[in-house]
Structures are given as C-alpha cells and as structure tokens.
Amino acid sequence: MDFTITREQKEFRQEVIDFARENLNDSRYYEEFSMEMWKKVSDFGLLGITVDEEYGGLSESYETAAIVFEALGYGCMNNGFIFVINNHIWVAQNLIFLYGTKILKDKYLHQMVAGTRIGSIAITEAESGSDAFSMTTTVVEQEDCYLLNGTKMFISNGPISDIFIVFAVTQKEPVKFSAFVVERQYDGVTTGKNIEKMGLGACPTSELILNNVRIPKENLLGNFNGGGNIMMGALEWERCFEFAPHIGVMQRVMEECIRQVNGRKQFGKPIGENQAVSHKIAEMEVAIEMARMMLYQIAWLKDQKKSAYLQTSVFKLFVSENYIKTCRDALQIFGAYGYSKEYNLEREMRDALASSIHSGTNEMQKNTIYSMVNARCL
Ligand SMILES: Cc1cc2nc3c(=O)[nH]c(=O)nc-3n(C[C@H](O)[C@H](O)[C@H](O)COP(=O)(O)OP(=O)(O)OC[C@H]3O[C@@H](n4cnc5c(N)ncnc54)[C@H](O)[C@@H]3O)c2cc1C
Incomplete structure (x- = not known):
C-alpha cells in the first residue's frame, strides 16, 4: 500500500475546498435543499467522480474520491447538503454503475452524473x-x-x-x-x-x-x-464515502477549537493552557489521524476490487462515535458560545448524531464486527 498523495490529488483537494467555501456555505440553505447549489456541484463535475468518462464521469480512483470527499467535509459547512450528494452518488448512481446492465447505464448514468436526475x-x-x-x-x-x-x-x-x-x-x-x-x-x-x-x-x-x-x-x-449482495455492496459504499466528509468536519471543528483555546482567556491565561481543555484537542487529532488511515485503506481495497465489509463497519463505527465526541467536546470548549445558535456548533452536533443511526446503527456495526472476527478466529 502506498498512501503518497500526488500533486494532482493535492490540487484537486484544494480546488474542492475552495469551491465548497465559495459556493456551498450559504446559511439560507442549511435547513432546505438548494437546487442552485446542486447545479453548481453538478457543473463542477463532482457527481461523476468515479464514473467512467463514457458516461460523463471523471474516472478517478476511489483513493482520489476519499481525499476529495474528506475535503468536501472540510470546506462545506452544510452537512445536510453533503448528505444529498452522498446518497445520490454512492447508493444510487454507483449501484447502477457497478451492477447495472449496459441498458441501465445508458438509460440513467449520463443524467445522474450531470445532476439532472437525482x-x-x-x-x-x-x-x-x-x-x-x-x-x-x-x-x-x-x-x-x-x-x-x-x-x-x-x-x-x-x-x-x-x-x-x-x-x-x-x-x-x-x-x-x-x-x-x-x-x-x-x-x-x-x-x-x-x-x-x-x-x-x-x-x-x-x-x-x-x-x-x-x-x-x-x-x-x-x-x-440477487439483491442481498447489492444491499451489502451499498452498505460498504455508504459506510465508507458517506463518512469520509466527517473526517474533514472534525478537522475543521478542531481548528476552530485551537483558535478558541488560544484566544479565549479566563483566570488571566488562555483556556488551552488547562490540560482538561488541551487534551480534548489531542483526542480530536488522534481520531482524525486514525480515521484517515482507515479511509485510505478502504479506498485502496476498493481500488483493488476487494471486499471491505469488515473494515467499513469498523470505520463507520469509529468515525461516527468520534465525530459525535468531537462536536460534543468542541461545544464544551466554547462554553455558552458553543450552546448558542450563532456559533454553528449546536448544528454540527445535531447533524453528527444522525451518523450513529443511518447506514446501520452503531449497535448493528458491533454485531457485524463481532460475528466476522468470531468466524475468522474459530
Ligand atoms: C438521517 C437518516 C437517513 C436515512 N436515510 C435512509 C435512506 O436513504 N434509505 C433507507 O432505506 N433508510 C434510511 N434511513 C433509515 C436507517 O437505515 C434506519 O434508521 C436504521 O437502519 C435503523 O433502523 P430503525 O431506525 O428502524 O431502528 P431499529 O432497527 O428499530 O432499532 C432501534 C434501536 O434498537 C437497536 N437494535 C435493533 N436491533 C438490534 C440488535 N439486533 N442488536 C443490538 N441493537 C439492536 C438499534 O441499534 C437502535 O438503537 C435513514 C435514517 C436516518 C437517521
């Protein structure tokens, strides 16, 4: 496994962050879907990231998609809108791309990649x-x-x-x-x-x-x-790529916390000088690093056309638990400001909580992980 990020991947990542900051953070659309933003994402080409060029896609690897979707979470503060994109790509369009006949691909992929059909x-x-x-x-x-x-x-x-x-x-x-x-x-x-x-x-x-x-x-x-196999496949895709942006969100939230703990003073010193505060940030960084390694490993497995069922269950469980913890800890670091609507953290917290339920609840992930490692060890 070689996780070196190429120059092109770095540039693509930065392009996505810049695009998201410029076009996807209009707070009027935090609570409702925006067709205007959807058109911008379609024009940017993101929807067809891993789809073959013959259907209008970019034919990128899953490794590049992982890097780009993490970047999307970092640049875009609208988690609900990212969820729309993810549902469209990974558990609808991608299933047609991977399991569909030529007739189905010809019938739907062009329009889905172009965003004219959701x-x-x-x-x-x-x-x-x-x-x-x-x-x-x-x-x-x-x-x-x-x-x-x-x-x-x-x-x-x-x-x-x-x-x-x-x-x-x-x-x-x-x-x-x-x-x-x-x-x-x-x-x-x-x-x-x-x-x-x-x-x-x-x-x-x-x-x-x-x-x-x-x-x-x-x-x-x-x-x-044969739908059982497709359902298992769909769960793998969503447990990987729907959770990749959460790593970017965690990174962004951690950086906001770092600014806050250095700027906010109580008892005559920055609050970050208290270990009870700084350790929360250390834990955020540990979670981000671990999650990122798991993401790249899964993307690598998918690029090799290998199963990653166990790994995606572990990843989904780990990312969602730490996404929620990061938001919870950030809210605590910001004190009453974190609890106020003005500071967005309460919205991040509400969004994060969904991640332990959808794509199979976290309790169900533990059932899967146990049964798979148990079978492996017997
Ligand atoms: C934001 C969001 C988006 C969603 N989007 C979609 C979508 O696009 N398409 C779609 O089809 N579905 C979607 N869902 C539904 C989602 O897949 C289900 O919510 C999920 O599978 C859990 O089912 P449930 O909510 O009925 O909970 P239940 O299955 O009723 O579970 C309730 C509780 O009991 C626990 N539990 C149940 N059985 C066990 C067990 N055997 N062992 C241990 N604990 C157990 C669960 O972990 C949970 O805590 C979405 C859900 C959310 C929250």
Missing part, C-alpha cells in the same frame, strides 16, 4: 429498520413487467429524487430480495411530505409509496433474487 436508495420500512430482512415490499413477476407494492420509510433525498433504487422481497423462504431502478414518473409512485429531522436539514427525507407500480423488466438491477 437518486436515492429505499430499503427501510416502518416496521423493518435494522432487521432489513423483515421488509414487506413485494414484487410479483408478470409477463411484461415486475409489479411492485410497498411503502419505504426515511428515504433521504426522497422528495427530490427522480430515481429510487428499491429493494423488495422476491422469494419468501428463504427470504431473498431483488433491487429495482424505479422512476418517480412511473404510475403508482408517490413520496410523502418532508419528514422533519433534528439535523441534516438540507437533505429532504420522506416515505416512498409504491402502489401497483409496473417496472420494466430491464430495470431489474443485478440478478433476480
């Missing part, structure tokens, strides 16, 4: 969260189509999505799923109203209602009954 993933249901295998959305194969029925819950990007990657049960015992590319414009597809959340306000979220939706046969993603 994507999302639909697994969760009201009664099926961590236990995804208990989902009840079903598909019946008909002569000319697949007939899809069910209701999905907590779909990030739902209200603005044109394309949904929907998982549905296609065999009861043993349970097997299939994945389908579903267009908003199909008869029987509706989304509910925006579900208001405590954070990530720029990312609209809704139910997805599928009522006798006729899906063209060509819109089956991967193999019939």
Whole structure:
C-alpha cells in the first residue's frame, strides 16, 4: 500500500475546498435543499467522480474520491447538503454503475452524473429498520413487467429524487430480495411530505409509496433474487464515502477549537493552557489521524476490487462515535458560545448524531464486527 498523495490529488483537494467555501456555505440553505447549489456541484463535475468518462464521469480512483470527499467535509459547512450528494452518488448512481446492465447505464448514468436526475436508495420500512430482512415490499413477476407494492420509510433525498433504487422481497423462504431502478414518473409512485429531522436539514427525507407500480423488466438491477449482495455492496459504499466528509468536519471543528483555546482567556491565561481543555484537542487529532488511515485503506481495497465489509463497519463505527465526541467536546470548549445558535456548533452536533443511526446503527456495526472476527478466529 502506498498512501503518497500526488500533486494532482493535492490540487484537486484544494480546488474542492475552495469551491465548497465559495459556493456551498450559504446559511439560507442549511435547513432546505438548494437546487442552485446542486447545479453548481453538478457543473463542477463532482457527481461523476468515479464514473467512467463514457458516461460523463471523471474516472478517478476511489483513493482520489476519499481525499476529495474528506475535503468536501472540510470546506462545506452544510452537512445536510453533503448528505444529498452522498446518497445520490454512492447508493444510487454507483449501484447502477457497478451492477447495472449496459441498458441501465445508458438509460440513467449520463443524467445522474450531470445532476439532472437525482437518486436515492429505499430499503427501510416502518416496521423493518435494522432487521432489513423483515421488509414487506413485494414484487410479483408478470409477463411484461415486475409489479411492485410497498411503502419505504426515511428515504433521504426522497422528495427530490427522480430515481429510487428499491429493494423488495422476491422469494419468501428463504427470504431473498431483488433491487429495482424505479422512476418517480412511473404510475403508482408517490413520496410523502418532508419528514422533519433534528439535523441534516438540507437533505429532504420522506416515505416512498409504491402502489401497483409496473417496472420494466430491464430495470431489474443485478440478478433476480440477487439483491442481498447489492444491499451489502451499498452498505460498504455508504459506510465508507458517506463518512469520509466527517473526517474533514472534525478537522475543521478542531481548528476552530485551537483558535478558541488560544484566544479565549479566563483566570488571566488562555483556556488551552488547562490540560482538561488541551487534551480534548489531542483526542480530536488522534481520531482524525486514525480515521484517515482507515479511509485510505478502504479506498485502496476498493481500488483493488476487494471486499471491505469488515473494515467499513469498523470505520463507520469509529468515525461516527468520534465525530459525535468531537462536536460534543468542541461545544464544551466554547462554553455558552458553543450552546448558542450563532456559533454553528449546536448544528454540527445535531447533524453528527444522525451518523450513529443511518447506514446501520452503531449497535448493528458491533454485531457485524463481532460475528466476522468470531468466524475468522474459530
Ligand atoms: C438521517 C437518516 C437517513 C436515512 N436515510 C435512509 C435512506 O436513504 N434509505 C433507507 O432505506 N433508510 C434510511 N434511513 C433509515 C436507517 O437505515 C434506519 O434508521 C436504521 O437502519 C435503523 O433502523 P430503525 O431506525 O428502524 O431502528 P431499529 O432497527 O428499530 O432499532 C432501534 C434501536 O434498537 C437497536 N437494535 C435493533 N436491533 C438490534 C440488535 N439486533 N442488536 C443490538 N441493537 C439492536 C438499534 O441499534 C437502535 O438503537 C435513514 C435514517 C436516518 C437517521
């Protein structure tokens, strides 16, 4: 493994930071999705970062994508908007790119890379969260189509999505799923109203209602009954790349803390001269360094086309716990200023809390990690 960052990667990283600072930090859009910002991100070319050039992408490696997405978190203070981008790229467009037939790629990738069609993933249901295998959305194969029925819950990007990657049960015992590319414009597809959340306000979220939706046969993603593998793949991608920007956020928050502990004086000296304060910053740096190493390792594994299921579970758990801790510690360092709305840290804290729930809760990550290392050691 060689983690040397090339000159081109450094330049790309800086370009992303400058672009994000200039275009993505308008506080009017912290609580609502901005199509204007979305168009800017599309024009910048970020959406197609790892997609082949023949579909309008940049054909970059996953290592470069990891560096760039960390930079996005550092430059962009709108975590909800980053979440929109991530959901679109890693668990919608990327699944079509990796598992889709040529027909599906030709049908959707150009527009998704150009940002003219927004994507999302639909697994969760009201009664099926961590236990995804208990989902009840079903598909019946008909002569000319697949007939899809069910209701999905907590779909990030739902209200603005044109394309949904929907998982549905296609065999009861043993349970097997299939994945389908579903267009908003199909008869029987509706989304509910925006579900208001405590954070990530720029990312609209809704139910997805599928009522006798006729899906063209060509819109089956991967193999019939093969959706389980695609779901595992999707989880790997989101646990890596949706969490990469959090490292950048942690870096930015740590730098704000360093300025604060040097500038703020109490008892006649900077508060950073108290070990109780400075150690919080040392812990932030340890977490950032460890997380970054794990990110690069996972990106390297994905560039080698290797599985990183265990590593992404470890990474997701580690990053989210430390992202939350970093925000919590930063808030404490800033005292009452941190608690006030003016200082953004309370918003960072609210956004961070989501990371321990989505993409599989942290308790579920520990279940996965234990079962995988247990199986390895037996
Ligand atoms: C911000 C956000 C965005 C999301 N976006 C999407 C999306 O785009 N698409 C999508 O399909 N879903 C999405 N989700 C849903 C997400 O995947 C689920 O919230 C998650 O899988 C957990 O399911 P649940 O919320 O129903 O909790 P539950 O599964 O009901 O769990 C409740 C609690 O019990 C614990 N628990 C449950 N079972 C176990 C167990 N076996 N061992 C230990 N602890 C357990 C959990 O860890 C949790 O603490 C999103 C969620 C959030 C918060």
